[in-house]
Amino acid sequence: MILPAIGLIAGIVxxxxxxxxxxxxxxxxxxxxxxxALDCVFGGIRAGLQNTFDKNVFISGFLVNTALAATLTVVGDKLGVDLVLGATVAFSIRIFTNVGIIRRYILDKWFKNACK
Amino acid sequence: MKKARVFELYVAGVCVILGILLVGQVRTQEYIGQSQIPSRRLEDLSDMLRRSEAERMILEKEVETLRKQLSKVVEGEKAAEAAQAELIKAKMAAGLTTVEGTGVIVTLNDSKRQAGPSESHGLFLVHDNDILQVINELFAAGAEAVSVNGQRIIAVSEIRCSGPVISVNNVRIGPPYEIYAIGEPGALDSALHMRDGILDTLRAWGIEAKVIKSTSIQIPAYKGGLYFEYANPVLEGVQK
Structure with a gap:
C-alpha cells in the first residue's frame, strides 16, 4: 500500500x-x-486486494474510461447537455463502491489479524 | 506477495498522473478564482459590458470630432499668434492703446495781444483750424500718435469749433492746447518750424506756440466708444 502513496506524493511534488x-x-x-484516475486507482487497489488484478484490464480501463469521459464532456458541450455530470456520477458511485469493498476487505483482514 | 507488488506498481503509476493532475487542476482553479467572476454576476456584467461598449462607441466618435477640432486649433495656433500681433498693431493704429515714445509737445495759447478797434477778436485766438493744421503737419512729418489735451486723435476724431472752445472726440477743450505727438522729435520739430510754416503763421498773429522735444511722452488711448452703424467691413481674401 506504500507504493501508490509514494506515487501520489511523487506526482504532486x-x-x-x-x-x-x-x-x-x-x-x-x-x-x-x-x-x-481516482476511480482507476481505487479499482486497481480493490482488484489487487481481491487478487483479481490484471494489468491489461487496469490500463485499458484507465485509458478507455478517461477517453469515454472526455468524449462525453465534448459531446455534452456540443449538445448543451451536461453529460459530464453522468460521467461524474458514474465515477463517483464506482469510487464509493470500490472504497466500500476496500474498507470491508481491510477491516476483515485487520480483524482476522487481531483475532489471531 | 509478488502479485500484490505488481498491482501496486501500476496503481502507483496512475497515482503519479493523479497527483500531477490534482496539482495542475488546483492551480487552474485558483487562477480562475482570481481572474474570473461567479457566473451569477455574469449577466449583470455582460449587460454592463454592452452598455459601456455603446458608451465607448459614442466616446470614440467624440474623440474623433475633438481630434479634428484639435488639429484645426493647432493649425490655427500660428495663425492666431499672427492675428494677435496683427490685432495689437491694428489697435495701436486705431488709437485704442496707450502709447509711449519720443516726440514733441506743442503748446498753443491764445494771443495776449488785444484786438484793435478795426480788428476781429477772433484773429488772435487759437482756432480749430489751427490745431488741425498743426496736427496735419505732425502727421505729415511721421507722427505715429497724436493727442490734443489728452484726447487721442483717431480716424473718426473731429476737431471742431464749438463756440468759445474746441471739441475733440466730443469733448470740449479750451486753451492752452497741448498737442502731444510721438515720432522722430527732430523731424516733427523741423516740420513745425518750416519757414512760413504753420508756427510762423500762428506766431504772426501773436499766438503763443511752443515746441518741446521730449524723449518720453505718453499718449493715452481713445476713451470713447466706437460705433459703426453704416460702415460694414468688406473682407478681401478672407484667410488663406
Whole structure:
C-alpha cells in the first residue's frame, strides 16, 4: 500500500516543481480526468486486494474510461447537455463502491489479524 | 506477495498522473478564482459590458470630432499668434492703446495781444483750424500718435469749433492746447518750424506756440466708444 502513496506524493511534488497549469477552457476535462484516475486507482487497489488484478484490464480501463469521459464532456458541450455530470456520477458511485469493498476487505483482514 | 507488488506498481503509476493532475487542476482553479467572476454576476456584467461598449462607441466618435477640432486649433495656433500681433498693431493704429515714445509737445495759447478797434477778436485766438493744421503737419512729418489735451486723435476724431472752445472726440477743450505727438522729435520739430510754416503763421498773429522735444511722452488711448452703424467691413481674401 506504500507504493501508490509514494506515487501520489511523487506526482504532486513533480507538479509542484513545474509551472504546470492547464488552460482554463480544459479545466472540465482535467476534472473528469482526475475522477477517472481516482476511480482507476481505487479499482486497481480493490482488484489487487481481491487478487483479481490484471494489468491489461487496469490500463485499458484507465485509458478507455478517461477517453469515454472526455468524449462525453465534448459531446455534452456540443449538445448543451451536461453529460459530464453522468460521467461524474458514474465515477463517483464506482469510487464509493470500490472504497466500500476496500474498507470491508481491510477491516476483515485487520480483524482476522487481531483475532489471531 | 509478488502479485500484490505488481498491482501496486501500476496503481502507483496512475497515482503519479493523479497527483500531477490534482496539482495542475488546483492551480487552474485558483487562477480562475482570481481572474474570473461567479457566473451569477455574469449577466449583470455582460449587460454592463454592452452598455459601456455603446458608451465607448459614442466616446470614440467624440474623440474623433475633438481630434479634428484639435488639429484645426493647432493649425490655427500660428495663425492666431499672427492675428494677435496683427490685432495689437491694428489697435495701436486705431488709437485704442496707450502709447509711449519720443516726440514733441506743442503748446498753443491764445494771443495776449488785444484786438484793435478795426480788428476781429477772433484773429488772435487759437482756432480749430489751427490745431488741425498743426496736427496735419505732425502727421505729415511721421507722427505715429497724436493727442490734443489728452484726447487721442483717431480716424473718426473731429476737431471742431464749438463756440468759445474746441471739441475733440466730443469733448470740449479750451486753451492752452497741448498737442502731444510721438515720432522722430527732430523731424516733427523741423516740420513745425518750416519757414512760413504753420508756427510762423500762428506766431504772426501773436499766438503763443511752443515746441518741446521730449524723449518720453505718453499718449493715452481713445476713451470713447466706437460705433459703426453704416460702415460694414468688406473682407478681401478672407484667410488663406
Amino acid at each position: 513533480i507538479a509542484l516543481f513545474t509551472p504546470l497549469r492547464f488552460p482554463t477552457e480544459y479545466s472540465q476535462y482535467i476534472a473528469i480526468g482526475i475522477l477517472a
